[in-house]
Structures are given as structure tokens and as C-alpha cells.
Amino acid sequence: MSALPEAYGAALERALVHATDWLTSVPTRPVRPQYDADQVASSLLPRLPDEPSDAAEVVDELAALAEPGLMAIQSGRFYGWVMGGTLPAAMAADWLVSAWDQNTGLRFATPAAAAIEESAAAWLLDLLHLPATADVGFTTGATTANFVGLAAGRQHLMDQAGWDLESLGLSGAPRITVFAGRERHAAVDLALRYLGLGACIPVDADKEGRILPDALATAMDQQPGPSLVVVQAGNLHSGAFDPMAEAVNLAHDRGAWVHVDGAFGLWAAVSPVLRERLAGVELADSWATDAQKTLNVPYDCGLAIVSSPEALRRAFSIHTSYFIATDAGLGDPFEKVPELSRRARGIPVWAALRQLGRNGVIAMVERLAANARALADGLSALPGAEVLNDVVFTQVSVSFGSDERTRRVTQRLMAEGAVWMSGSSWQGRDIVRISVSNWATDPDDVATSVEAVRRAMELEPEA
Structure with a gap:
């Protein structure tokens, strides 16, 4: 035995x-x-x-x-770097994923993992109100999800230009110009570096970090030709959403592929209350988000969503004699991500969605936004604290007067350890950036967090 x-x-x-x-x-x-x-x-x-x-x-x-x-990080008082906690079903499913040890590349070889991930993908598209015919790839995180969406866009534009990217590579290829808002996340620049597309043309944004459509139109008209446009669902500091419908439509009018960096903010689309802030997001060509943030599954799980399965699979598919392909029309998992070998990271997504149900996902997303608003209200009531952004989703940016005092308050908060709020710099000012991403955060955590900030402020009187 x-x-x-x-x-x-x-x-x-x-x-x-x-x-x-x-x-x-x-x-x-x-x-x-x-x-x-x-x-x-x-x-x-x-x-x-x-x-x-x-x-x-x-x-x-x-x-x-x-x-x-x-x-x-699983504490309801952790607000750093947009890191979620872990739902019970998702954590337990992740343990099973390790025990099952399925190399999720081929539908033929790991049928259970492939089918469960395909089910999760269909649920996600329905929840996010994105095209049901889109492909979903389960990536390591939002950075690689951005990479996947932009790679599909690069493939599509090269195909339109009649350039054989697979055979000829980028040397001598038609130049693709990338446009993105000045307040884009650095992960976008990293993905463009991976893809050999060079630096993007930064487009002016408003005080909340939202791209200005008129500025985008002007920039694109000055640089005609194949183009990628990156819009943002959830600014890193303000949580604000780019004006989706206007930006997407003007970009499409100029023949561009539009990619949405929605690392945490795309999840607002599940909520009937919040969805109007992303009106038109479904018109884009590709989307990137994280399940390990807002959906609260274990780390190593981003979501790359592409409206054109053909462009995605042309970008990532390979053919070799030892692969046993299926003919289901759904494609093999390896054709949707930059990996041939990977764990079945979509299974914890399925488990999280199954635990919550549609109404539970909506309630969790709306609760995260409500907790951010409650934190902003509580902090605004403290003398000397100033909330700098319009709190539209889950991000709160706070100043405590001078940059020096703000840095000292941040250091006191981290040293005490009752809460975790990380420092940053936004629009020329040092700030404390609060990211509400954990399903476990409750009103008691909010009250405890505001009190911790009050203590830190009292120990750092204004200069």
C-alpha cells in the first residue's frame, strides 16, 4: 500500500x-x-x-x-497598497489547489481545473457587465493582466497593419503609439516595457487624476497611426474613474485599441449604485483587474479580459506535437496568459464567487466603498486633517498639514501598529494613502482606525 x-x-x-x-x-x-x-x-x-x-x-x-x-494583511485595519484579505472559501480552495497540484495549461490534461476556471470566467463577465464572448486569463496579478491586454492590442494592431509579428518581431514594424493619463499606475509603463512599445505619451488629467478627453483627442490627432489608449478604472490615490464612454469612443473613432487598467476599480461595475461611474467601460477592448484585491482571494490571481479571443490567442498560443488540443472553441488556458505551466489560480476565484453569490459580491464591493467614505468622514472631523480627494470608491488620501508633519504622523501610525496606512505623494504633497480592500473591515475597525490617527496627530503637533 x-x-x-x-x-x-x-x-x-x-x-x-x-x-x-x-x-x-x-x-x-x-x-x-x-x-x-x-x-x-x-x-x-x-x-x-x-x-x-x-x-x-x-x-x-x-x-x-x-x-x-x-x-x-488580513486585518480589518490594514489599508496599505490596495491589498485585500482572503475569504474563507477562497483560502480553503487554494489549499485544495496545492493538494491537487494541477498544471493548468491544457483542458485535456486538467479538465476539472479548466472547467472550473471557465465557469468562474463566465460568472465574472456577467458580474462586471462585460461581453460574454470575451476571453478571461488568470494571471499572477494586475501587472501581468495589463501585459496580457496590451499584448492582445499590439497583436490586433499589427494584424490590421499587415505585419507578421510572430515571424518578423518588432524590428521595422509599424510604430504603435500608446496614450495614457499622466496619473496612470507605473504597472502600465512596466507592461509597455515588457512589450517593447516604449514610453507612452502622457495625457493631461484633472485634479482627481481623470484623463481629459479633449487632451486625449488632441494628442492622438498629433500622432496619427496605430495606437493603444490606456484608461483607468480607479486612480491610485483618488480612486477616480476616467470618463469611459467619451474616452473610448474618441479613441475608437481614431482606430485605437482601448485597454482599461482596473486593478481594483473595475469591481465597481458589479454595483448598481457605483456602476454609473464607469459608464461605457464595456465598450473597451481589454480590461485588467485583480481578484487578490477587491474579491479577496489569496495572492497570485489577476484577471486579464480581452474582447477579441482571436487577438489574445494569436498573442500567446503556441503549437507543439506533445500538446493534446481540445476542440471546444473555448481555447486552452495557456492561450490566455504568458505561461505554459501554472497553478489553478482560477479555482479560488470560483470559490469566492460561489461563497458570496451575486448579491454578496455586490454587498461586499459597496461595503468597501462605504467604509472608505466613513474613514474619510471620521478623519475630516479631526482638527488638522484634510481629505484631499473626492472619495468615490475605496481610496482616501489625507494630509495633516505640512509635508513634514504628514510624514511624522505616518511614521507614528506604522510604529504603533494598531493600523497600517502607508505614505505616498500626490499632486506635489506628501499624504497618507488609505486603501479599503478587506472584506473583514467593519465599523469597529473604522472607529479604531480614526482613533489611532487622532493619537498619532496629538503626538505630532503642528509646526
Whole structure:
């Protein structure tokens, strides 16, 4: 009889104990890590031992070494870098994904993983009110989701120009000009660098970071030819949405492919209350967002959505004799992402959606926005605190007077650890940037967070 079950049993039991202990500690522990990376590193073995170790003992050792260096990202009082928590069904599904160990590239080889991801994709398109015929690729995150959407756009434009990108590459190819707002996320620039498209032409934006359609039209008219236009659903600092319908229509009138960077803000489309702020977003050609942010699934899960499956699959598909292709018309998973081998990261998405249901997804998204508004209201009531943005979704940008004082308040907040709010710079001012992304954040967390800011402000009187 195989010893395989016994080989895993003790280690998994210890992992469950440590995971449960961690989750139990999250609501009351300081949000900040107790050790920095160097302190954690000093506890690690400098040399790999020669002999094997017991698997369960390795799990115990790992948990003990990591615990003081863990950030409580799942806390309802963590507001840094637009990081969500993890829904229970999504976390448990992710454990199963590791246990099943399915290399999700071919429908033939891993039919359960492919079918479940296809189901999740159909649910997502319906929830987000995007074309039902679009392809969905499950990527590592929003950066690679942007890469995928822009790669499909590059393929489409090269095909239109009659250029064989696969055979000839970019050398000598028609120049593709990329237009994006001045307040785009740096991940867009990174994706363009990956694609060899060079720097974009920055287009002026308003005080909330929304691209100005007239400025976009002028810029495009000055640079005719094949073009990609990147619009934004959720500004990094204000949460604002570009004027979708106007921007998309004028870009399409000039023959452009329009890509939406919606890392966290695209999820507003699920809400009947919030959807009007993205009116026209469904008219674009590709969309990027994260499931690991607003949907609260474990990390390693972005969503690349492309209206033209042909352009997407031409960009990423390969053909080789050892692949066993299916003829279902849905395409193989590897044709929608820049990976041949990957974990079944769409399964936790399916589990999160199945746990919440349509109404639960809507309620969670609207609750995140309401918590951001409540935080903004509470902070605005503190003497010396100023909310700088129009809080339209889940981002709040706050100043505490001078840049120096704002930096000191930020440092006090992080040092105390009751909440985590990260610093940034927006429109020439130092700020505290608050990102409300965790399903677990509740009114008590909001009140506790406002009180933590009040304490930090009292310790840093105005200059």
C-alpha cells in the first residue's frame, strides 16, 4: 500500500494548527510585523543541512521563524497598497489547489481545473457587465493582466497593419503609439516595457487624476497611426474613474485599441449604485483587474479580459506535437496568459464567487466603498486633517498639514501598529494613502482606525 497519505498527514495537520493560530491572532495583534527582514534572516540557518528533516518539524520551524515577520494583511485595519484579505472559501480552495497540484495549461490534461476556471470566467463577465464572448486569463496579478491586454492590442494592431509579428518581431514594424493619463499606475509603463512599445505619451488629467478627453483627442490627432489608449478604472490615490464612454469612443473613432487598467476599480461595475461611474467601460477592448484585491482571494490571481479571443490567442498560443488540443472553441488556458505551466489560480476565484453569490459580491464591493467614505468622514472631523480627494470608491488620501508633519504622523501610525496606512505623494504633497480592500473591515475597525490617527496627530503637533 502506498505511503503517500501518511507522508502528508502530519505536516498538513501542523499546517492547519499554525494557520488557525495565525488567523485567530489577526484581529487583536499589531498589524505591523514585529521583526524586519534582517531580523528574520538572522534566525534562519545559514547553511542547508546535509540530512533530511521530518516534514512536520519543518512546518513547525517555518511557522516559528516567520511569525514575528508577518504583516497582518488580513486585518480589518490594514489599508496599505490596495491589498485585500482572503475569504474563507477562497483560502480553503487554494489549499485544495496545492493538494491537487494541477498544471493548468491544457483542458485535456486538467479538465476539472479548466472547467472550473471557465465557469468562474463566465460568472465574472456577467458580474462586471462585460461581453460574454470575451476571453478571461488568470494571471499572477494586475501587472501581468495589463501585459496580457496590451499584448492582445499590439497583436490586433499589427494584424490590421499587415505585419507578421510572430515571424518578423518588432524590428521595422509599424510604430504603435500608446496614450495614457499622466496619473496612470507605473504597472502600465512596466507592461509597455515588457512589450517593447516604449514610453507612452502622457495625457493631461484633472485634479482627481481623470484623463481629459479633449487632451486625449488632441494628442492622438498629433500622432496619427496605430495606437493603444490606456484608461483607468480607479486612480491610485483618488480612486477616480476616467470618463469611459467619451474616452473610448474618441479613441475608437481614431482606430485605437482601448485597454482599461482596473486593478481594483473595475469591481465597481458589479454595483448598481457605483456602476454609473464607469459608464461605457464595456465598450473597451481589454480590461485588467485583480481578484487578490477587491474579491479577496489569496495572492497570485489577476484577471486579464480581452474582447477579441482571436487577438489574445494569436498573442500567446503556441503549437507543439506533445500538446493534446481540445476542440471546444473555448481555447486552452495557456492561450490566455504568458505561461505554459501554472497553478489553478482560477479555482479560488470560483470559490469566492460561489461563497458570496451575486448579491454578496455586490454587498461586499459597496461595503468597501462605504467604509472608505466613513474613514474619510471620521478623519475630516479631526482638527488638522484634510481629505484631499473626492472619495468615490475605496481610496482616501489625507494630509495633516505640512509635508513634514504628514510624514511624522505616518511614521507614528506604522510604529504603533494598531493600523497600517502607508505614505505616498500626490499632486506635489506628501499624504497618507488609505486603501479599503478587506472584506473583514467593519465599523469597529473604522472607529479604531480614526482613533489611532487622532493619537498619532496629538503626538505630532503642528509646526
